Amino acid sequence: MPTLSTKGEAARQMVKCSVANASICFRQRLLLPFSAVFSSSPLSMAMAMTSSSIYCRPRFPISPLRRMPRFPKSSSSFTTIASSQTSADAGEGGEFPGRVGFLGLGIMGSPMAINLLKAGCDVTVWNRTKSKCNHLIDLGAKYEPSPAEVASSCDVTFAMLADPESAVDVACGTNGAVKGMGSGKGYVDASTVDGATSKLISKHIRDTGASFLEAPVSGSKKPAEDGQLIFLTAGDASLYEIASPLLDIMGKSRFYLGEVGNGAAMKLVVNMIMGSMMASFSEGLLLSEKVGLDPNVLIEVISQGAISAPMFAVKGPSMVKATYPTAFPLKHQQKDLRLALGLAESVTQPMPVAAAANELYKVAKSYGLSDHDFSAVIEALRAKLQHSE
Numbered sequence: 001m002p003t004l005s006t007k008g009e010a011a012r013q014m015v016k017c018s019v020a021n022a023s024i025c026f027r028q029r030l031l032l033p034f035s036a037v038f039s040s041s042p043l044s045m046a047m048a049m050t051s052s053s054i055y056c057r058p059r060f061p062i063s064p065l066r067r068m069p070r071f072p073k074s075s076s077s078f079t080t081i082a083s084s085q086t087s088a089d090a091g092e093g094g095e096f097p098g099r100v101g102f103l104g105l106g107i108m109g110s111p112m113a114i115n116l117l118k119a120g121c122d123v124t125v126w127n128r129t130k131s132k133c134n135h136l137i138d139l140g141a142k143y144e145p146s147p148a149e150v151a152s153s154c155d156v157t158f159a160m161l162a163d164p165e166s167a168v169d170v171a172c173g174t175n176g177a178v179k180g181m182g183s184g185k186g187y188v189d190a191s192t193v194d195g196a197t198s199k200l201i202s203k204h205i206r207d208t209g210a211s212f213l214e215a216p217v218s219g220s221k222k223p224a225e226d227g228q229l230i231f232l233t234a235g236d237a238s239l240y241e242i243a244s245p246l247l248d249i250m251g252k253s254r255f256y257l258g259e260v261g262n263g264a265a266m267k268l269v270v271n272m273i274m275g276s277m278m279a280s281f282s283e284g285l286l287l288s289e290k291v292g293l294d295p296n297v298l299i300e301v302i303s304q305g306a307i308s309a310p311m312f313a314v315k316g317p318s319m320v321k322a323t324y325p326t327a328f329p330l331k332h333q334q335k336d337l338r339l340a341l342g343l344a345e346s347v348t349q350p351m352p353v354a355a356a357a358n359e360l361y362k363v364a365k366s367y368g369l370s371d372h373d374f375s376a377v378i379e380a381l382r383a384k385l386q387h388s389e
């Protein structure tokens with residue numbers, strides 16, 4: 001059954017240890033080596049999860065459980081856990097008693113891995129462009145020269161890659177992570193990909209006897225730096241539980257959504273909405289200017305009403321100044337719209353708004369804006385406006 005968790009929530013309650021006496025559970029866990037509690041067999045892991053001997057040691061002091069969010073019956077296909085603790089409160093990630101691998105140190109992967117290091121985790125990194133590993137190595141990370149070697153030397157390996165192609169290549173290609181996976185290990189893919197890609201990677205990982213969790217994130221560069229991401233996970237529930245202390249270092253909440261593909265689908269629906277919102281916001285900013293209004297006042301008006309959103313408040317002022325410091329690259333937003341349209345196609349759902357937005361991002365890419373922030377999509381509209389004048 002899928003779950004949502006919020007940071008701090010009694011150390012993930014860790015643990016939801018189904019043991020009434022949390023302190024006993026805690027002590028017992030401390031005595032067990034990681035390998036003893038992380039068998040690759042889904043059955044044994046599931047059994048471990050329901051015993052008092054599961055998981056790594058909590059990173060937070062055990063405290064009374066907060067009331068879990070309640071969802072209407074219709075929402076019973078998932079569960080969530082959330083916490084108000086910041087990553088600074090998160091205790092020592094070194095209490096995760098295994099080695100953590102991290103593949104992909106881009107805008108998101110780098111701060112995520114840094115937070116694991118800062119929390120005391122034993123982290124080994126790899127990135128296609130090796131120089132991006134240097135800062136992490138300076139902070140204490142180990143380095144391995146291929147995804148296979150990272151996976152082979154770690155208990156749980158995270159991946160945060162650009163797109164479906166790179167996610168498959170890093171997992172399943174020559175010297176890919178699959179080559180280093182095996183019984184007792186876990187692979188957590190946080191890249192935003194489509195469900196079919198995630199299932200393919202999952203199959204290759206699971207064929208080795210290892211466990212797989214897809215875990216795309218909501219939240220951009222700043223939430224990644226602040227340990228405030230939202231994880232949308234699906235796959236092996238046992239790995240979800242084992243990896244939760246690590247997810248809680250990097251994020252503020254986590255959803256467990258069941259079968260592989262559900263996390264990817266949730267992420268694509270969210271980003272489809274976000275991409276359309278940004279396109280519509282761009283049109284509004286330009287229209288306000290065109291009719292002689294101050295777009296900064298429009299941003300203020302929006303911020304006080306029902307359609308207020310952090311995204312408008314954060315991105316709006318820089319869009320007015322026509323600056324687009326990259327937090328979420330435009331090429332990734334267009335990729336997500338494309339994948340969301342594919343998802344809709346698979347269930348024969350028309351998506352006229354998202355399709356129109358996708359076209360606009362494609363135009364923006366053709367103007368060389370791929371690596372700018374996705375808010376630069378306004379430039380595609382600006383250009384259209386100039387042509388029409």
Ligand SMILES: NC(=O)C1=CN([C@@H]2O[C@H](COP(=O)(O)OP(=O)(O)OC[C@H]3O[C@@H](n4cnc5c(N)ncnc54)[C@H](OP(=O)(O)O)[C@@H]3O)[C@@H](O)[C@H]2O)C=CC1
Nearest residue numbers: 104105106107108128129161162166192220221327328332
């Ligand atoms: N930025 C954001 O706000 C958010 C992004 N996401 C998603 O997270 C993922 C990562 O995003 P982000 O960090 O912004 O992206 P970046 O473009 O900054 O980083 C992409 C990473 O993928 C690696 N990569 C790309 N192609 C290949 C390849 N063929 N083989 C091996 N490695 C490759 C890059 O390596 P190299 O350094 O060598 O280029 C880099 O480590 C994407 O799926 C994105 O959609 C999710 C939430 C928010």
Ligand SMILES: O=CCCC(=O)O
Nearest residue numbers: 192218219220271328
């Ligand atoms: O995939 C990128 C999402 C960005 C965000 O959630 O702010």
